[in-house]
Amino acid sequence: MPKPIFTGEFVAFSPSDRVALGQLIRKVARPNCRMAEIGSWLGNGSTQVFLSELAVHDGSNLLCVDTWRGNPNVPRHQTIVAEYDVFATFRSNVAAAASPVNVQFLVADSTQAAPWIADGGFDLVFIDADHSYGSVQADIAAWRGKVKAGGILCGHDCESRVTPATRAHLMEHRQSDAIPGDGTPFAMIHPGSILAVDEAFGGQAELCSEHPVTLGDGSFGRSTIWFATMA
Numbered sequence: 001m002p003k004p005i006f007t008g009e010f011v012a013f014s015p016s017d018r019v020a021l022g023q024l025i026r027k028v029a030r031p032n033c034r035m036a037e038i039g040s041w042l043g044n045g046s047t048q049v050f051l052s053e054l055a056v057h058d059g060s061n062l063l064c065v066d067t068w069r070g071n072p073n074v075p076r077h078q079t080i081v082a083e084y085d086v087f088a089t090f091r092s093n094v095a096a097a098a099s100p101v102n103v104q105f106l107v108a109d110s111t112q113a114a115p116w117i118a119d120g121g122f123d124l125v126f127i128d129a130d131h132s133y134g135s136v137q138a139d140i141a142a143w144r145g146k147v148k149a150g151g152i153l154c155g156h157d158c159e160s161r162v163t164p165a166t167r168a169h170l171m172e173h174r175q176s177d178a179i180p181g182d183g184t185p186f187a188m189i190h191p192g193s194i195l196a197v198d199e200a201f202g203g204q205a206e207l208c209s210e211h212p213v214t215l216g217d218g219s220f221g222r223s224t225i226w227f228a229t230m231a
Helices: 015-028 046-056 075-083 086-097 110-116 133-146 167-172 191-200
Strands: 034-038 061-066 102-107 122-127 147-155 226-229
Touching: 015 046, 015 122, 015 147, 034 046, 034 133, 046 061, 046 086, 061 110, 086 102, 110 133, 122 133, 133 147, 133 191, 167 191
Parallel strands: 034 061, 034 122, 061 102, 122 147
Antiparallel strands: 147 226
16 A cells, blocks of 8 residues: 655754755856755755745756655654655655746665766755765765856755864764754754765865854744855
8 A cells, every 4th residue: 555645743954944045045046047955855844945945036947866765874764764655745745835946856865866967067956865974975075066166065964063172072973863962052963964074175164053044033043054165
């Protein structure tokens, strides 16, 4: 019997992240632009930001790449995969947005999909797949060349920079999805993302966590999005 669509509550993208990602999209969005989302999951988080922000630009395109099997080190992903049709849920959420954006998808591992895509074709690539250290390393290496000069490579769940005081602790848990964010403004942090982003950009990536964003109600929040402009 076919699995049902997931209609429960699953929050993995905060209001602050929505604001920060929207700001990055607006920096490079234009008619006929191309953007990619590496890790789309249920289609109810960052996907919705892309569909909203790009809707005002004629001919805009969004490529979504995911296995839709969840991350192996995230138990709640695996529970949902076992009980629900995740890919059908993603398609349902995209359809419900009724956005004019041209959405394409690849059901594939992100690093396996990358060689199928020409280099330098995207205005923005957003990485939000498996957050273990090796996976984030591989995703950055595989997709940074897909961004055109002046475009943006960015990603989710990088809460802080690596310091001499935190490096050993982060390395110890680098293959975990998330650990308690002791000493940070965040309840949980993602050691693999923090380490991989630091390594890939020599500590020079921009971290939205370092600057508050203004939410719709006028309050302030902190986003975990990182980004770099490609030369």
